[in-house]
Amino acid sequence: MTITTGANEIDRRLLMDRSMAGRKAFTVPISDVPDQDLPNDELLRDDLELPEVSQLEVIRYFSVLSQRNFSIDTNFYPLGSCTMKYNPKINDELASLPGLADIHPLQPDETVQGALRLLKDLQDCLGEITALPGVSLAPLAGAQGEYAGLLVARAYHDSRGDSARTVAIVPDSAHGTNPASAAMAGLDVVTVRSNEHGNIDVQNLRELANENTAVFMLTIPSTLGLFEPNILEITKIIHDAGGLVYADGANLNALLGLVKLGDLGVDICHSNLHKTFSTPHGGGGPGSGPVMVAEELSEFLPKPVAELTDDGYVLATPKNSIGSINGFHGSFSIAARAYAYIKALGIEGLQSVSENAIIGANYIQAKLKDKYNLAADRYCMHETVLSATRQKKRGVGGLDIAKRLLDFGIHAPTMYFPLIVDEALMIEPTESESKETLDHFIAVMRQIDDEIDSSPELIHEAPHDLPVTRLDEATAARKPILRWSADE
Amino acid sequence: MYPEDLKYSKEHEWVRVNGNIAEIGITVFAQESLGDVVFVDLPAVGSEVEQFAKFGEIESVKAVSDLFSPVGGTIVEVNDSATDSPEVVNDDTYGSGWLIKVELSDTAQLDELMDATTYEGTLE
Numbered sequence: 001m002t003i004t005t006g007a008n009e010i011d012r013r014l015l016m017d018r019s020m021a022g023r024k025a026f027t028v029p030i031s032d033v034p035d036q037d038l039p040n041d042e043l044l045r046d047d048l049e050l051p052e053v054s055q056l057e058v059i060r061y062f063s064v065l066s067q068r069n070f071s072i073d074t075n076f077y078p079l080g081s082c083t084m085k086y087n088p089k090i091n092d093e094l095a096s097l098p099g100l101a102d103i104h105p106l107q108p109d110e111t112v113q114g115a116l117r118l119l120k121d122l123q124d125c126l127g128e129i130t131a132l133p134g135v136s137l138a139p140l141a142g143a144q145g146e147y148a149g150l151l152v153a154r155a156y157h158d159s160r161g162d163s164a165r166t167v168a169i170v171p172d173s174a175h176g177t178n179p180a181s182a183a184m185a186g187l188d189v190v191t192v193r194s195n196e197h198g199n200i201d202v203q204n205l206r207e208l209a210n211e212n213t214a215v216f217m218l219t220i221p222s223t224l225g226l227f228e229p230n231i232l233e234i235t236k237i238i239h240d241a242g243g244l245v246y247a248d249g250a251n252l253n254a255l256l257g258l259v260k261l262g263d264l265g266v267d268i269c270h271s272n273l274h275k276t277f278s279t280p281h282g283g284g285g286p287g288s289g290p291v292m293v294a295e296e297l298s299e300f301l302p303k304p305v306a307e308l309t310d311d312g313y314v315l316a317t318p319k320n321s322i323g324s325i326n327g328f329h330g331s332f333s334i335a336a337r338a339y340a341y342i343k344a345l346g347i348e349g350l351q352s353v354s355e356n357a358i359i360g361a362n363y364i365q366a367k368l369k370d371k372y373n374l375a376a377d378r379y380c381m382h383e384t385v386l387s388a389t390r391q392k393k394r395g396v397g398g399l400d401i402a403k404r405l406l407d408f409g410i411h412a413p414t415m416y417f418p419l420i421v422d423e424a425l426m427i428e429p430t431e432s433e434s435k436e437t438l439d440h441f442i443a444v445m446r447q448i449d450d451e452i453d454s455s456p457e458l459i460h461e462a463p464h465d466l467p468v469t470r471l472d473e474a475t476a477a478r479k480p481i482l483r484w485s486a487d488e
Numbered sequence: 489m490y491p492e493d494l495k496y497s498k499e500h501e502w503v504r505v506n507g508n509i510a511e512i513g514i515t516v517f518a519q520e521s522l523g524d525v526v527f528v529d530l531p532a533v534g535s536e537v538e539q540f541a542k543f544g545e546i547e548s549v550k551a552v553s554d555l556f557s558p559v560g561g562t563i564v565e566v567n568d569s570a571t572d573s574p575e576v577v578n579d580d581t582y583g584s585g586w587l588i589k590v591e592l593s594d595t596a597q598l599d600e601l602m603d604a605t606t607y608e609g610t611l612e
Contacts, residue, residue, distance in 0.1 A: 176552075399523075399550075416550040422521075473549045474524030478574060 012467070015051040015061050016484045025055040049486055068467055070411060072281075076437050080383045080414035080426025081175070081223060083253045083275035090344065091278060091337035100336050105328040109314050116313035119306035119329065122339045126292055129342075129350070130249070130269055131262025134298025136305050136318075137290045138330045142250060143177040145270025145289030146217075148302045150185035151322040152268060152293055153215045153244045155300040159320060165214035165243065171200055173224060173418040178217045178248060187214055194420055198224040198376035206237055213243035215268075220261065221251045223418045224375050225361065225383035225426070235265025244268060244297075252276040253430070254358055254382035257351025261292075268293045273331075277338035288334040304329055356431035357382040360438055364427055367442045371449045375421040383428035386413075387421050396452045396459050398423040403470060404451070406463035408444045489516050489608070491582055495598055496607035497558035499540070502582065503601060505592075510559045513586040514546065514577065517611055522548035525574040530566040530588060537563060539597050543588060546577070557590065559597045565589040 038044065053061075071077070077084035095101065103112050123135035139145035150168065157165045168182035169190050179189040192208055193201040200218070209216070216238045221227050228234065235245045247261045247269035253276045255261070261269050273288040274281045281287075293301060302325045304315035315329065329335075345353065358381055365374065365384035375385035388398045402412035402425065414426035429438055451458050463469055490496065495503040500518035504511040519525070527547035537543045539560035546553050566588050570576055577585040592598075602610070 419551055419553075474526055474575070477524075477526035477547075477549060 011064060014484060015053060015058070016049065016486075018053050018057055018061070019051040021052055023052045023054055023057075025053055025058050049484075072432075075409050075411060076429075076433065076441060077411040078413055078427045078429050078441065079411055080225075080385070080428040081250060081417070082281065082414070083251075083272075083382075083428060083430055084281060084411070085253070085275075085278055085430040086432035087278045087280055087337075088341065088344070091340045094340040095333045095336040101333065105332075110312065113313050115332070116306050116315065117308075118336060118339050119315075119332075120308055120313055122335050122342070123290075123306060125339070125342045126271060126290055128347075129256060129260070130252075130266075130271070130292045131260035132266065132269060132292035133262075133295055134293040134301055134318075135290055136301040136303070136330075137288070137335050138302045138304065138325055139270065139289040139291055140326050140331055141287035142248075142270060142272040142275075142289040143181055144325060145272075145291045146177055146181035146246075146248065147184055148322065148325050149246055149268040149270055149291045149293070150181055150187065150215060151302075151325075152291065152297055152300040153246065154185060154187070155320060155322050156244065156297055157214055159300075162242065165212055167212045167214055169205065169208050169213060169216045169238075169243075171218065171222070173198075173222055173420055174217065174219060175223060175248060175250060178219075182215075182217065192216075194222075194224075197378070198222065198226045199228055199230060200234055202230050202233060202237070205234060209237050209241035209243060211242060213238065213241050215244045215246050217246045217248060218266075219248040219250055220259075220264070220266075221254050221381035223251075223426075224385050224421070225251075225254075225380040225428075226376055226378070227254075227381055231264050239265065249292075250275065251382060254354055256354040257347050258354050262294060267297060273334055273338040278341045279334045279337040286331045286334060288331040288338070290330070290335075353431045354382070357429075360429040360431060360433060361427070363435075363438055364429060364442060368445055371446055372425070375418075375424065382430075383426060385418065385421055386425040386427065388423040388425055391449065391452055392423050394452045395456060398425050400459045400462065401425060401445075401448055404448050404459045404462040405444065407465055410441060410444060490604040492604050494582065494604065495558065495601035496604065497540070497556065497601055498610060499556040499558070501556060501558045503558045503598070504582075504586075505598060508592045508595065509564065510561070510590045510592055510598075511586050512558060512588050512590060513581060514555070515607070516581050519578055519581050519585075522546065522550060522553065524549045525577040528570045528574050528577065528587065530571060531563050533563055533566055535563050537561065537590065539600070546574075555587065557588070558601055559590055559592055561590040561593040563588050564591045 072084050072086060099114055103115055119137055127133040127135045139148045166188055167190050168187040169192050170178045172191050173194050182189050190208055193204045195201045238245050244267040245265055247266040249269045249271040252271050270289045270291045273279050299319040300322055301318045303317040303321045305318055307314055307316045361380050361382050361384045365380055372386040373389050375387050388401055398415050402415050405412055416424055500515045502513050502515050525548050529545040531543050537557045540556055542554045543557045544555040546555055567586050570587055
């Protein structure tokens with residue numbers, strides 16, 4: 001047998017596959033208490049499959065796995081709509097202070113005044129940034145923020161006896177969470193079209209808005225990375241019909257200090273702190289999706305809401321609150337990180353965040369648009385959506401391009417979303433990246449386009465240099481193997 | 489790519505009419521746009537569907553999409569092999585990859601569908 005160099009099957013074995021009967025990582029100390037008979041020894045099982053490995057093997061296994069992590073700390077990560085910006089390490093340091101990290105959610109309010117002040121200040125910051133002053137930090141993720149916001153909208157209509165409003169209007173370009181949240185909140189979803197410029201089809205919206213409209217959900221900027229030029233007309237149409245306007249704040253990174261959602265006529269929005277306000281993302285979460293509402297809706301917010309009273313800071317329940325949507329106060333440690341970020345930057349710093357995010361995305365768009373079609377040929381906001389239709393005609397789809405990017409140490413863009421764009425590649429560089437990084441990405445994208453004609457097999461077989469190469473996603477989805485089994 | 493004996497909808501479904509029974513599936517264009525199909529959700533036999541209304545969902549490695557019925561009527565049969573082995577939709581789009589059979593409520597609805605040439609023209 002010839003042994004191959006580099007990463008090989010020995011390295012790839014799961015911990016269970018490394019198991020050798022009798023091998024141990026730990027020696028249990030000799031018992032210094034009397035033996036006890038178990039009340040029911042039928043509860044004891046000896047047929048559990050557990051890995052029997054040495055301590056070094058456990059350490060090596062997890063150390064190698066950790067080195068395979070791909071993160072913003074190691075590589076460029078232009079995953080559209082996810083705002084994979086740098087998370088300053090000082091956020092973690094501050095959130096780790098004992099007064100913030102070593103407190104318990106059930107401690108009396110008077111013993112955690114500093115932590116409650118942090119929550120109140122963060123509420124005020126988010127209220128100021130969005131011009132929607134009623135804020136609850138309770139939701140644990142963007143989708144839960146949407147759900148909470150929609151329940152607030154329903155509670156508002158119900159409180160006015162306006163209970164026939166059961167419809168949520170959602171654009172065809174929306175994140176899938178929008179219709180899903182609306183359905184969970186008991187609303188019927190109606191889709192409004194986008195027009196050929198990537199904007200809401202205002203005439204279509206006018207036809208759909210009526211006495212049944214509970215809420216219109218809109219992502220600003222849109223999932224195409226575009227600012228909606230008719231936004232004031234749109235919010236007026238909805239308000240004239242008696243509905244509320246919900247803004248999905250997933251793309252808030254484009255608006256900081258530039259546009260306040262409340263000023264546009266938005267009544268409710270959420271913000272993903274893990275996107276816009278630089279807190280850990282994805283598997284490194286937890287997430288946080290505070291919900292912000294106009295003054296007259298704040299009595300319906302989910303509890304708790306931090307308030308300053310004559311007796312100091314307290315966690316209060318709004319008068320007609322929709323109630324709790326999870327335990328305790330939301331993701332406190334994430335709120336602490338976002339607070340650190342906002343306070344470190346200030347309003348001017350936040351404004352340059354958005355300006356630089358917008359400039360970066362437009363720079364990439366301008367440098368690639370001769371090679372790649374654009375979903376909409378106009379200035380974008382913080383992200384640009386390419387449509388790899390020219391490449392598709394030459395035999396290479398969006399997926400292939402995304403896979404080839406991995407060979408260059410670049411995370412794949414968001415693919416095939418928004419659904420209304422063929423072969424979509426959604427690229428969001430964020431404000432964190434240097435011009436050199438953007439130039440490298442642009443050069444790689446141009447080279448990949450050249451490779452379609454010169455060496456297409458390089459693209460079709462990519463990635464080449466990662467621990468695993470091209471995955472069979474169809475079989476993985478059709479016949480998933482979800483747990484280790486001794487038989488396979 | 490687009491058999492002459494079928495009717496087509498703008499939502500990229502095909503219809504094969506046999507008496508008052510319409511066999512329905514998705515077109516090659518839809519199948520190729522979706523990529524590898526990994527999950528198909530079909531309605532219960534006996535349920536009613538209106539023309540151009542949603543009757544199910546199809547999921548590929550790219551996206552989840554709604555399925556719209558080109559005709560209205562009662563669902564008399566669904567293709568269990570498409571739910572068990574979704575790859576048949578990719579492999580045999582106009583044959584064993586059919587999805588539902590509908591007993592037509594009104595054969596005049598067929599006039600609202602396209603022939604192969606017209607449908608192919610809409611794809612440009």
